[in-house]
Amino acid sequence: MPRRTAGGAPPDTPPARLSLISRHLAPDYPINTPYTVERLPSTIDTSLLPKTQTRKMSSQPPHPTLLIPGPIEFDDAVLQSMSHYSESHVGPAFVATFGETLSMLRKLFQTSDPASQPFILSGSGTLGWDLVASNLVEAGEDVLVLGSGYFSDGFADCLRVYGANVTELKAAPGQKPQLPEIEKALSEKRYKAITVTHVDTSTGVLSELKNLSALVHKVSPDTLILVDGVCSVACEEIDFDGWKLDGVVTASQKAIGCPAGLSISMFSGRAMQAFQNRKTPPASYFASMKNWTHIMQNYEAKKPSYFATPSPQLIHALHTALTQILASPLSERFALHRAASDRIKQAVADLGLKQVAGNPDEQAHGMTAIYLPESVKQADILPSLAKKNVVFAGGIHKEIATKYIRFGHMGVSVLDPRRGDIDRAVKALQDGLAECGYQKA
């Protein structure tokens, strides 16, 4: 509905009041559907609005709540940043936005070492594996891959494509390799790098980075410690400097809360030096640190620079998401994710169900992988949840794929209690299982 008010108009101009009045003449249509597409500007005195409208404050049309382990539900402001008008990728406004975004990543990863190097590339999270495999490892070099599920397997596959000699320490589904066997493996061969999947999205198994890194630094100090943080960055503690990590790769669409399409990573000065010391050229072109490092450094120094065209809209959305994240202490964010996770895991236990990640110390805080009762099929419970407007994911670990479901609890669904997403999802799970005939034994 076209109106032309509020640009810089004080909120008490006649048209602003007319609009507030007109709300009460109209039926209760959700705002900002494809038909109305209206949003709440922050300059308006919303105290005049009915107090029960909190769920209607969203600029998003009604839709099922997405509670898979990524993509997650997005904040309105982040989604609105996706519609930013077109800008030159080398113009001063966008260069400043990109530069600030890179600088904010340093804070998210808790690194103040100026030698640390952030990268933001257009691509899926998977591209982070190529970045590691084609730049930090050379063909024929040995890499130890800690296998905790589907995504560790993928990281190993990617490393092999670029010629790494991969040794996999694989754990059973729902488990992870333990420190003693890792120490044994590290003492048997000199590995260029060790990779660990912080949270394996296929199982919800959480790896412990701090003790792992301490072990590697003790037993094999030249080995680079490279972390797949796709399902952990921004919901699990990562102290990049303090824990002496060498690389963390992640994606935009999980706990960071920005739509998919960006590969996001941080590398230590030691990792960048290992790249500089390569004897062979990088094994990729689009994911080459040779092509991107100076571009990232220029952007962060607010200097225009070009290798390939970034996505200004996605970078704006990431800028908004990181600004929101850094507005509160990270410790608070992690604690809120832990608290929601504890609540969900208690509810799962109360239902008499088991998690795929069996050990409480090895359970992720941004997702829960739940074994179904023997009597309930994935093909029944997922549609039942969908009818209740809650979207969970199926299993993906090849050995147990049909036996479990995955509940993602990251970002606004956890942090914005007004949404009520977690409670509704737990209730839907309880009701859905009952409708599928399940009763706790």
Added chain:
Amino acid sequence: MPRRTAGGAPPDTPPARLSLISRHLAPDYPINTPYTVERLPSTIDTSLLPKTQTRKMSSQPPHPTLLIPGPIEFDDAVLQSMSHYSESHVGPAFVATFGETLSMLRKLFQTSDPASQPFILSGSGTLGWDLVASNLVEAGEDVLVLGSGYFSDGFADCLRVYGANVTELKAAPGQKPQLPEIEKALSEKRYKAITVTHVDTSTGVLSELKNLSALVHKVSPDTLILVDGVCSVACEEIDFDGWKLDGVVTASQKAIGCPAGLSISMFSGRAMQAFQNRKTPPASYFASMKNWTHIMQNYEAKKPSYFATPSPQLIHALHTALTQILASPLSERFALHRAASDRIKQAVADLGLKQVAGNPDEQAHGMTAIYLPESVKQADILPSLAKKNVVFAGGIHKEIATKYIRFGHMGVSVLDPRRGDIDRAVKALQDGLAECGYQKA
């Protein structure tokens, strides 16, 4: 400004009328700025609105008109699709959207051969080079690269990274290799592939695909014909089947008119067979056709499938852009780009200026690279244009980079005459040059 009307309400309900009345009470604020963010739903009878409001109909805040050779200005509906609420990348709604998008690409590329295979990957346009170089060429195989500027050089660099034995036929800036020398080169060696940059964005030189392909099929019929169409797809004619092309790679942010972040490509059945016949595995992981081909086929068959998470928001925007493009005959779209290009090139000639692409038959229709008068510096004219709210790009061909500027004229800036973008840009160029002291000799 919060209002709650129009959802499914007929346009003559009291609140709808109130809103139209209230427009006249307010000062002339642009709609949909960061403060108002209102849009025009198509269900409303807009005949009541003042007729002079066409420029105000945009949902985008006022901003400088971006007339660089990509990213381009985006249509409102495309930008609004970028804010689509979060969806599962394997849920039925998104799978249908992705599948339709792939099918629409077949129409855009004018291919009805079921063996043709479209790909849409998260990434910059540059990723298309990796897709070609790591899948369709094996290490040690010979590739002939037709060199028409900066971007042909980049394609050659990428091919070398993956081990191709590259022969470059390089033309002087503003020129392209000619058919007789190409025929000579093809007759001297058996090339696995020949690459051509349809429009080299650095120079605005247009290559001729139809005759080139006929020559290759005559002289070296087994050689794959691979086209960089980043600055040509959706503004220059490409008859994929008719011209017997084997691959065209492009990006979202140029004439297709979707924000940056997607690598878009089409390969022939012959190219896909060449991929199947590889003796060595693909040389990339994220850009591997082995990983992506069945995913694309599943999406197009509306079956959920996963290798890496696509960007639902970007795919929605591309879906909207392609729907708009295919709503009119492609021939009409190409003719409108030609007409605008002719008008701009005439204006450049009238100013007494030369184009980088000297030969009229070799001039792109979606951009114009203009040599500056000797007396005018890039660092003076670009800011002068920016003050007039028009953004052009500087030069990028390394031999002549400071001597020319680039004017991009693709998509809505050409197709939506209500915007007046082209006329304003031409006027700004005339005035800007005059302010820089230039007078036609």
